[in-house]
Amino acid sequence: MVNMVQPFWILPVLAISGLKLRDVMGYMVLILIYLGIIYASAILIWGYLGA
Structure with missing residues (x-):
């Protein structure tokens, strides 16, 4: 998701x-x-299920 905040991959x-x-x-x-x-x-579902 960090690539969506700083989309340096899209510059070329x-x-x-x-x-x-x-x-x-x-x-x-x-x-x-x-x-x-x-x-x-x-993340919320994973925490709720206790995995």
Whole structure:
């Protein structure tokens, strides 16, 4: 999930495609929130089950 906060992996892709980071950062934030909810839910369920 850290790659969604600091998407340095996407810089070469942006250079090749001609896009700017501002064009894709909104999508990255949405994915970060979505995966954060899934991750937090999994941790809570894991703690509840006592695994």
